[in-house]
Amino acid sequence: MEFVFGHYYFIRASWGARPETPEALAARFLKNIDLLSAIDPLLALWLSGVNGPKKLEAIRDRYAQIVAARISKDDWGEPEPIYGYSFGAITGGHPCPLSYALRIHAGGYIEGDDFQNAAEFATNSTCIPDPAAISYRIFQAALLAIVEAWQPTDCFARPTGLIDLSPDTGDHFREAWMQYLSAPLAARITPPQTAVIDRFPDGSLLMSATTDTFDIANPAHLAVARDIGAAMAPLNELPWPSGHKAD
Structure with missing residues (x-):
């Protein structure tokens, strides 16, 4: 690494x-x-x-x-x-x-x-x-x-290098090593099959790109991180909680 x-x-x-x-x-x-x-x-x-x-x-x-x-x-x-x-x-x-x-x-x-x-x-x-x-x-x-x-509302883990590999769109929900979504947000997406998925009794969700340490030089890690980001695209269109697309 x-x-x-x-x-x-x-x-x-x-x-x-x-x-x-x-x-x-x-x-x-x-x-x-x-x-x-x-x-x-x-x-x-x-x-x-x-x-x-x-x-x-x-x-x-x-x-x-x-x-x-x-x-x-x-x-x-x-x-x-x-x-x-x-x-x-x-x-x-x-x-x-x-x-x-x-x-x-x-x-x-x-x-x-x-x-x-x-x-x-x-x-x-x-x-x-x-x-x-x-x-x-x-x-x-x-x-x-x-x-x-x-x-x-949400919680993610990532290395800063992952941010540098993607254009800055201003969206709140992006590629991540791990991404937690509270129940209202989790209900709005379909998690990617490539990710490790943990579901919790309250309806919340944790998606992980890998159970190893995330390595930005590993194409497999990057691919799943991007799958996670793509799965959350609908959340960036909400007027709340992200607010970024609100008119």
């Missing part, structure tokens, strides 16, 4: 307007951290804080205060809760190629602004990821942990 410097692997979950208090967001975030920590020793130690990294366990009891301090602000420094809160954490105890970040923007509730909230889990973008850090086992479990904690 060929890795390119500056390319990293990431998971991104998205959802629309959902006003939430700092206390509710902190509870979701800490649940997400706990679920991630149980996946692998690489994810066992998390650092966070407004004024510099601290062990998350040391500030857990006051994490809602940290979230509250990260409220969106206007050009004059005044709070704008309608735009939500931005916060996150990074892993500790491992070198750059084996490290991750969890970044959250949530609590926004702008009327008509679709997919304004997001959770992103990613390897470190400043170094080439160690193959051990980007296994299917870790990334699938991390994706499902994010889904459980944040209840998004």
